[in-house]
Amino acid sequence: MSTPDSPPPSAGAASDAPGSDEDRAARVALTWLVEPGHRLVWSLVQSYGAPATLELLLRGDSPDAALQTAVLAKRDRIDPRRFAETTLHRAERLGARIVVPSDDEWPARVESLATLELGVPGRINIDVRPPLCLWTRGALPLGETLDRSVAVVGARAATGYGIHVTGDLAHGLAENGWAVVSGGAFGIDSAAHRAALGAGGRTVAVLACGVDRPYPAGNTAMFEQIADVGLLISEWPPGSEPLRHRFLVRNRVIAAATAGTVVVEAAARSGAAQTMSRVLALGRAAMVVPGPVTSAMSVGCHELLREHPDAILVTSVPHVLEAVGRIGEYLTPPARGPEHRRDSLDEESVLVLEALPARGTIPTEELAARAGLTVRTVLRRLSLLELAGLVVRRDGEIALSRGSGAAP
Amino acid sequence: MSTPDSPPPSAGAASDAPGSDEDRAARVALTWLVEPGHRLVWSLVQSYGAPATLELLLRGDSPDAALQTAVLAKRDRIDPRRFAETTLHRAERLGARIVVPSDDEWPARVESLATLELGVPGRINIDVRPPLCLWTRGALPLGETLDRSVAVVGARAATGYGIHVTGDLAHGLAENGWAVVSGGAFGIDSAAHRAALGAGGRTVAVLACGVDRPYPAGNTAMFEQIADVGLLISEWPPGSEPLRHRFLVRNRVIAAATAGTVVVEAAARSGAAQTMSRVLALGRAAMVVPGPVTSAMSVGCHELLREHPDAILVTSVPHVLEAVGRIGEYLTPPARGPEHRRDSLDEESVLVLEALPARGTIPTEELAARAGLTVRTVLRRLSLLELAGLVVRRDGEIALSRGSGAAP
Numbered sequence: 001m002s003t004p005d006s007p008p009p010s011a012g013a014a015s016d017a018p019g020s021d022e023d024r025a026a027r028v029a030l031t032w033l034v035e036p037g038h039r040l041v042w043s044l045v046q047s048y049g050a051p052a053t054l055e056l057l058l059r060g061d062s063p064d065a066a067l068q069t070a071v072l073a074k075r076d077r078i079d080p081r082r083f084a085e086t087t088l089h090r091a092e093r094l095g096a097r098i099v100v101p102s103d104d105e106w107p108a109r110v111e112s113l114a115t116l117e118l119g120v121p122g123r124i125n126i127d128v129r130p131p132l133c134l135w136t137r138g139a140l141p142l143g144e145t146l147d148r149s150v151a152v153v154g155a156r157a158a159t160g161y162g163i164h165v166t167g168d169l170a171h172g173l174a175e176n177g178w179a180v181v182s183g184g185a186f187g188i189d190s191a192a193h194r195a196a197l198g199a200g201g202r203t204v205a206v207l208a209c210g211v212d213r214p215y216p217a218g219n220t221a222m223f224e225q226i227a228d229v230g231l232l233i234s235e236w237p238p239g240s241e242p243l244r245h246r247f248l249v250r251n252r253v254i255a256a257a258t259a260g261t262v263v264v265e266a267a268a269r270s271g272a273a274q275t276m277s278r279v280l281a282l283g284r285a286a287m288v289v290p291g292p293v294t295s296a297m298s299v300g301c302h303e304l305l306r307e308h309p310d311a312i313l314v315t316s317v318p319h320v321l322e323a324v325g326r327i328g329e330y331l332t333p334p335a336r337g338p339e340h341r342r343d344s345l346d347e348e349s350v351l352v353l354e355a356l357p358a359r360g361t362i363p364t365e366e367l368a369a370r371a372g373l374t375v376r377t378v379l380r381r382l383s384l385l386e387l388a389g390l391v392v393r394r395d396g397e398i399a400l401s402r403g404s405g406a407a408p
Numbered sequence: 409m410s411t412p413d414s415p416p417p418s419a420g421a422a423s424d425a426p427g428s429d430e431d432r433a434a435r436v437a438l439t440w441l442v443e444p445g446h447r448l449v450w451s452l453v454q455s456y457g458a459p460a461t462l463e464l465l466l467r468g469d470s471p472d473a474a475l476q477t478a479v480l481a482k483r484d485r486i487d488p489r490r491f492a493e494t495t496l497h498r499a500e501r502l503g504a505r506i507v508v509p510s511d512d513e514w515p516a517r518v519e520s521l522a523t524l525e526l527g528v529p530g531r532i533n534i535d536v537r538p539p540l541c542l543w544t545r546g547a548l549p550l551g552e553t554l555d556r557s558v559a560v561v562g563a564r565a566a567t568g569y570g571i572h573v574t575g576d577l578a579h580g581l582a583e584n585g586w587a588v589v590s591g592g593a594f595g596i597d598s599a600a601h602r603a604a605l606g607a608g609g610r611t612v613a614v615l616a617c618g619v620d621r622p623y624p625a626g627n628t629a630m631f632e633q634i635a636d637v638g639l640l641i642s643e644w645p646p647g648s649e650p651l652r653h654r655f656l657v658r659n660r661v662i663a664a665a666t667a668g669t670v671v672v673e674a675a676a677r678s679g680a681a682q683t684m685s686r687v688l689a690l691g692r693a694a695m696v697v698p699g700p701v702t703s704a705m706s707v708g709c710h711e712l713l714r715e716h717p718d719a720i721l722v723t724s725v726p727h728v729l730e731a732v733g734r735i736g737e738y739l740t741p742p743a744r745g746p747e748h749r750r751d752s753l754d755e756e757s758v759l760v761l762e763a764l765p766a767r768g769t770i771p772t773e774e775l776a777a778r779a780g781l782t783v784r785t786v787l788r789r790l791s792l793l794e795l796a797g798l799v800v801r802r803d804g805e806i807a808l809s810r811g812s813g814a815a816p
Contacts, residue, residue, distance in 0.1 A: 033777070034777070034780065035777075035778075035779070035780025036780075037780070038780060064782060065782075065784070066776070066782025066783045066784040066785065067782050069773055069776070069782075069783045070773055070776040070777040070781075070782065070783055071777070072773075073771070073773030073774060073776075073777060074773075074774070074777045077774075127780065161700060161702070164702065165701055165702065243762060243763060243778065244762035245758070245759045245762040245763060245779065245780070249780070289701060290698030290699070290701065290706075290710060290713075290721075291698070291699075291700055291701070292569055292699055292700050293573055293697060293698065293699070293723035293724070294569070294572065294573065298698075299723075302698060302721055302723050305698075305713070305721045306720075306721050306727075309717065312714070313698075313710055313713045313714050313721075315701035315707075315710050316701070319714070350653070351653045354651060354652035354653045355651060355653060363481070365477060365478060365481030365482075366481060366482070366485075368474075368477070368478040368481075369441070369442070369443075369478045369479075369481060369482045370443075370651060371443070371653065372442060372443025372444075372445075372446060372535070372653070372657070373478075374472065374473075374474025374475050374477070374478060375474050375477045375478055375481075376473075376474040376477075377474065
C-alpha cells in the first residue's frame with residue numbers, strides 16, 4: 001500500500017516492524033482510539049513502536065489513567081484490531097492507501113511537529129504531535145508532492161475579491177510546479193484547489209474526515225477531480241465524520257507539510273491567527289494577502305500583519321515564490337511604474353531638469369538658483385543631460401529638448 | 409508678525425537679534441536667494457545669524473564658490489533686501505505672517521531636520537535642513553497646531569476606495585483633536601483636508617509655492633476655507649511658483665512637523681518611498697493603509713510595507729491614534745467578530761463542546777475519546793460548562809443545552 005508502482009515496503013520485514021502490515025494496522029487502530037496529535041500516544045509509538053503501544057493501551061497499562069479510561073471505554077464498544085482490519089479492506093476497495101512514516105512517500109516535513117511547542121500562557125498546550133499515518137486517495141507520490149507545496153487557505157465566506165486573488169495565486173503557483181494545498185472548504189479553499197486544477201497543476205486537499213466522504217458534500221465533484229489528478233489525504237480512517245475540533249487538529253498538518261501558508265481572506269478573530277502562529281513556530285513562510293480595509297473579510301489578514309512582525313505581506317505569485325523558494329531560486333523585481341528615460345537619473349539631474357522652464361531658454365546661473373544647486377554641479381549635470389538628449393544649449397543658454405516631458 | 413493676538417516678539421530686541429525685523433527680512437531674502445533646506449546656508453545662519461549670513465553671501469565671501477556664483481547672479485538681477493521688504497509688505501496686505509524659529513509659535517519638531525542624514529549610497533545627499541522661516545495664512549497658532557498633528561498623504565490619481573478611506577481617517581483624527589496635515593494636492597491630499605474641514609477640525613496645507621497662490625488652482629475654494637479656519641504654510645515667499653523640485657523639498661516639512669505620516673494610496677515607484685524613508689529616519693510613525701492587491705494605486709503601499717519593517721499597517725483611526733498618541737493615551741482593542749459566549753472559553757472547553765452530539769446525550773468516557781482529551785480533563789471542564797449553562801447532565805450522560813450553538 002505504498003505508491004502504486006513500487007513494491008510494498010513491508011515485504012520481507014519482521015511482522016511488527018515499522019511499515020509491516022501489523023504496524024500499519026496498529027497505527028489505524030491507535031488513530032481511531034485516540035484523536036491524532038496526542039502527545040503521550042505519539043511518544044509511546046516513538047519509543048516502543050505502534051503494535052506495542054496498541055498492546056499496552058488495550059492491556060490497560062497506560063501511564064495516564066484518564067487516557068486509559070477513554071481507551072478502554074472505546075475498546076469495549078468495538079474491537080480496535082478488528083476495526084483496523086475492516087477499515088484497511090474497505091480502503092483498498094475505495095482506492096485509498098495508508099502511508100506511514102517508514103514509507104518512502106511519507107512527507108518528511110510533518111515530523112517537525114515532533115518538537116512544536118505553542119506556549120499559550122495560562123493554558124495547557126493542545127496536542128500537535130505528528131500524524132501516525134495518512135490515508136491517501138490519488139495517484140501522486142505524497143512526499144514528493146508536498147515537498148514542493150504551498151498552502152493557500154482562508155475564509156469560507158470569501159468575497160469576490162478573495163476568490164479572484166486566490167485564483168491568480170493558485171494558478172500561478174501550479175504553473176510554477178508547486179502543489180497547492182488547502183482544506184477543501186467552500187470559499188478560499190475551493191478557489192485554490194480549482195485554480196490549481198484549472199492550471200493543470202497539482203493540488204492536495206487535507207481533510208478532517210475520511211477520504212471516502214470528503215466534506216463538504218457540496219464540493220463532491222471537485223473532490224472527485226482532486227482524487228483523479230491530485231491527492232485527498234486525512235489522518236482519520238475512512239468513514240470518519242468531520243467533527244468540528246478535527247479541523248483544528250487537521251490544520252497543523254497543512255501548516256507542517258507545506259513550505260509556507262498564504263492566508264487570503266480571514267474575518268476578525270478567525271482561526272487564521274492560530275494557523276499563522278503554528279506556521280511561524282514551525283519556521284515556515286507565513287504569508288498574508290492584504291485587502292480593502294473596508295472589507296470584513298480582510299480584517300483578520302490585517303490583524304495578522306499587525307500582530308506578527310514575521311508575517312510576510314504578499315500580493316502576487318513572485319512574492320510567494322520568493323518566500324518559499326530555495327535561496328536565489330526566485331527574485332522579485334521591485335514594483336515598477338511606467339518606464340521613463342528620466343527615471344534612471346540621479347536626484348541632482350532631476351532637480352536641474354525640473355528647474356528648466358517648459359518653454360524658452362534660461363541662463364546657467366539662474367538655472368542653478370532655481371534648482372537650488374551650485375553652478376558647478378549644474379554644469380556637470382548639463383553635459384550628461386545633453387548627451388542623453390534631454391536638454392539643448394541655445395545662444396549660450398539652456399532649454400529642455402522636445403519630448404523630455406518635464407512639465408511640473 | 410507673530411500670532412495675531414500677541415505682541416511682536418521683536419519688540420525691544422536688538423535690531424538684528426533673532427526675531428527682529430532685520431532677522432525676519434534676512435531669512436526671507438536668504439530663502440529667495442537659495443532654495444530652502446540648503447546645508448551650508450542653514451549652518452551659517454546657525455553660527456552667525458541670518459543678517460550676517462545674508463551680508464556674507466551678498467559681499468561675495470561664501471566658503472562655497474559655486475553657491476557664491478549662484479547667489480551673485482540672482483543678486484545682480486533683483487536686490488534681495490528690497491525683495492524682502494516688498495514681500496513682507498505684500499504679505500501683510502494678504503493677511504499672511506512670517507514665523508521664525510525664535511517665535512513662540514515656531515513648530516519645534518521641524519528642527520529635527522538639523523541632524524537628518526539620508527545616506528543614499530553612491531549619491532550626494534539632497535539638502536534637507538530645517539526651514540529658515542515659514543509663511544503662514546490662517547488664525548491658528550502654528551506650533552501648537554502642528555504639535556498634535558498627523559500627515560495624511562497619497563496619490564493624486566486616487567481611487568474611490570482611497571478617497572473613502574482617507575475621508576474616514578481624516579474625519580476621525582480631526583474629531584479626536586488632531587490636526588490633519590497634507591499637501592493640498594488633488595486626490596488623497598484634498599480628501600484629507602476636506603474631511604477634517606467637514607468634521608469641524610483643524611487642517612494644515614503645506615505648500616510648495618507662495619501662500620498667496622496655492623497650487624493647484626482647482627482647489628482654490630478649499631484653500632480659501634483652509635485659510636479661514638485652518639492654516640496654509642510655505643517656506644517660499646508669496647509669489648513663488650510651485651516648481652516641481654520644490655515638492656520634494658516641501659515634503660521634508662510635512663514629515664518633520666507631524667507626529668506621523670499615513671500614506672493612503674501610492675502607485676509603484678511613487679514619491680511615497682522617499683517620504684516614508686524620511687519619516688522613519690526622523691523617528692516618526694510611518695503608517696500605511698493597505699488596499700486591494702488588484703489596485704495599481706495600492707501597489708506602492710504594499711511595497712512600503714514589504715520593504716520597511718518599521719512601517720505600521722493601519723486600517724482605522726484607532727490604529728493611527730495608537731501609533732502617534734502619547735504612551736497609554738490610546739489603546740486599540742483587537743478586532744472582534746460577533747461576540748459569543750463560547751468565545752471566552754479555553755481550548756479544552758471548546759474541544760469538549762464540539763465533541764458533544766448536536767442532539768441526544770453521550771457518556772463522559774466517549775465524550776473524552778471524541779474530544780481527544782482525558783476523562784479527568786473533561787470532567788473538570790464540564791463543571792464549568794454546566795455553570796455557564798452550555799451543557800446539561802441527563803441520566804448520568806452529557807448533552808448540549810439548547811442555544812449553545814455548537815453545530816459543527
